[in-house]
Amino acid sequence: MTVKDILAAIQSDATSADFAAIPLPESYRAITVHKDETEMFAGLETRDKDPRKSTHLDEVPLPELGPGEALVAVMASSVNYNSVWTSIFEPLSTFGFLERYGRTNELAKRHDLPYHIIGSDLAGVVLRTGPGVNAWKPGDEVVAHCLSVEMESSDGHNDTMLDPEQRIWGFETNFGGLAEIALVKSNQLMPKPGHLSWEEAAAPGLVNSTAYRQLVSRNGAGMKQGDNVLIWGASGGLGSYATQFALAGGANPICVVSSDQKADICRSMGAEAIIDRNAEGYKFWKDERTQDPKEWKRFGKRIRELTGGEDIDIVFEHPGRETFGASVFVTRKGGTITTCASTSGYMHEYDNRYLWMSLKRIIGSHFANYREAWEANRLIAKGKIHPTLSKVYSLEDTGQAAYDVHRNLHQGKVGVLCLAPEEGLGVRDTELRAEHIDAINRFRNV
Ligand SMILES: C/C=C/C(=O)SCCNC(=O)CCNC(=O)[C@H](O)C(C)(C)COP(=O)(O)OP(=O)(O)OC[C@H]1O[C@@H](n2cnc3c(N)ncnc32)[C@H](O)[C@@H]1OP(=O)(O)O
Ligand SMILES: NC(=O)C1=CN([C@@H]2O[C@H](COP(=O)(O)OP(=O)(O)OC[C@H]3O[C@@H](n4cnc5c(N)ncnc54)[C@H](OP(=O)(O)O)[C@@H]3O)[C@@H](O)[C@H]2O)C=CC1
Incomplete structure (x- = not known):
């Protein structure tokens, strides 16, 4: 079974039972950086460190699915500045984060690999859920926020960002969103806004949630x-x-x-x-x-x-x-x-x-807690706040996309098609889309 069969199911009227019955592939394509290359830019100025040289499109094995987790078929993702940091190995190599996470428990060891699959946004379809996941099922169309927490300490029980084991998925954890399949904790999942295409839905996640906490939330500036x-x-x-x-x-x-x-x-x-x-x-x-x-x-x-x-x-x-x-x-x-x-x-x-x-x-301020990320996504889903997607790249060209962001050549957000064969797919609510189409397209190709 290959990822092509998954894409075919997404593009047909497959039911949740159909998705649950699709055998999972043994491997998939993903954007990675390599542990044995972390010194490749030594001595260069920050601006001369080139993500096109350090990012790779690799065939990687499918990770084992653990309790409370989900495997998601990624239709589209986006480039965030944290992927720029990862790919220029600044301010430090992200392999240190993966090693530290790997030492915390048996399941987390999966993350400590000689390659790091990067990316902290996705829009896609749930393929499988692990034991203990009841809120999501195969076939659900989702976006994922990038807050990974363990929640075993009371420190994070009022504000999940304060969990001592707080990590940014795809930056401080492995199996990120710039890939055909991603592994997330199920609490990262949120409904995909129906009026947006896959690449539009994947664009706001990380930055929209961060701006929401930083500016609007009482945990941030509490703007009035x-x-x-x-x-x-x-x-x-x-x-x-x-x-x-x-x-x-x-x-x-x-x-x-x-x-x-x-x-x-x-x-x-x-x-x-x-x-x-x-x-x-x-x-x-x-x-x-x-x-x-x-x-x-x-x-x-x-x-x-x-x-x-x-x-x-x-x-x-x-x-x-x-x-x-x-x-x-x-x-x-x-x-x-x-x-x-x-x-x-x-x-x-x-x-x-x-x-x-x-x-x-x-x-x-740093990213957003579970609730803030949910509220920020809700505003997108209601058409109150719009994606600011300017340009879309293929998964192969992710290095170029990250280079553009690093060199400040982009506008708004830069998208990446992962499994989606073309732009514009995945829209379910054409009425809400029509109402906001100018705002949705405001940043396109400027
Ligand atoms: C959503 C998107 C977000 C973004 O894009 S953000 C932008 C990208 N992100 C970044 O640039 C940040 C990257 N991360 C880092 O640079 C580092 O990650 C940090 C500087 C944030 C932290 O560094 P660290 O090495 O993880 O922590 P330490 O505090 O420097 O060292 C840990 C050791 O220091 C001890 N320690 C901590 N606090 C204290 C204290 N108050 N008094 C004494 N010791 C302390 C610990 O125990 C531990 O020790 P032991 O190494 O022996 O285990
Ligand atoms: N802690 C967190 O949770 C998060 C942190 N971040 C971090 O925030 C930073 C920005 O991310 P993001 O907005 O996605 O990046 P972008 O590159 O998309 O946008 C940043 C903008 O800041 C402006 N800028 C850049 N450098 C300077 C400068 N020296 N002086 C003044 N303005 C400058 C540029 O706009 P112009 O040229 O038009 O002035 C640039 O377009 C990154 O470092 C990223 O890692 C991002 C998201 C979450």
Whole structure:
């Protein structure tokens, strides 16, 4: 039996019993990085490390299915920046995560392999569920969020992100979504939004959930109506969802982008206050070690021009070292800087006087708990928030897709077709789709 038979079942009217009866293949194709290549970029600058060289399309054996788990036929996935980090082996090789996980118990040993199947998003069809799974069955059309937790400690019982064994699936675990079949914990599964194609449904998951916790949830900034929200990379992966949340929640996004084209995308989402950081030439660092507070002030002045004199209630931070000093400075008294990443460097510097004297807060945020991921997916399913898929690649070309994201050549989200033979398949609710078709296509081919 091969994955072709699985695809044929998905494209027919197969029932749950039919799916359960399909014999599973012994192997499948997956995007991997290799443990014996983790030093391949030693000595190179970050920007010169090329994911096209380190990612491979390999035939890999099907992993054993454990209790509480599901095997999913992946129709489509998407590229996240964590796959860029994995493929350039920064800030560290992900094989360390797999080894550490492998040491925790007998079943987790499966993850500690000389190859890492990457990818933290998927849309597809459940093939098999393990013992103890009752909520999902073969044939269910699903998306998967990327929170993997064990839930054996009380630390995570209020907020699953606080579980001491919290991992990001496809980054800190093996058997990720950039593959024809993926292994997930069944609690990662959520219903696939019916009005979206496979590749559209696979695009929002990780970034949409992250932006939801970071900006909207009480665990993050708890955004409210009227807030001025400074959004870095407002047309990028995280930013394109943060911008939508700000607009849908009655806040006022101040969108930072780096080109006219990206400014136009933000405008078409409904944003009015837009700063082109490239055109306006902000240089927050005079040299590698010295920031330039005059540039923070010039940036703050521009924000005031756009807001009618108001400062920022919430900064949606992720560029990190390059922007963090400016972000802390432009936040209003009592305001919040919420950060989930450090793309340009994780050793941040800011002038702490502006933080404590003006009673500002920095909040660390990471992905989303089970409930937040579910709520974020619900907003997609209801057509309140839309995928920001720009371009779609074949599984073979995943390295190129990751290269584009690494070099900031993309818009919004980049999709990958895994088992889906072409784009546009998998739509079940044509009525809801028709209602939102312009928004769904907003980022396509720009
Ligand atoms: C959803 C998508 C998300 C993204 O895209 S995020 C962006 C990509 N992700 C990243 O860039 C993050 C990658 N991860 C990392 O860089 C590392 O993962 C961390 C820096 C987050 C953590 O490093 P680690 O090595 O796992 O942990 P340690 O704390 O540096 O070392 C562990 C050792 O330190 C001991 N330790 C921890 N806390 C304390 C303490 N408070 N006092 C004393 N010791 C402590 C532990 O016990 C253990 O020790 P022992 O090595 O002997 O086992
Ligand atoms: N902790 C978590 O849960 C998560 C963390 N992340 C992390 O967040 C970061 C961003 O992810 P994502 O949004 O998907 O990536 P994208 O590359 O899709 O978007 C990021 C955008 O940020 C802007 N940007 C990049 N570098 C700088 C810089 N030096 N100064 C100012 N703006 C910059 C760019 O927009 P422009 O050029 O238009 O300004 C870019 O398009 C990554 O490091 C990723 O690993 C992502 C998801 C979850």
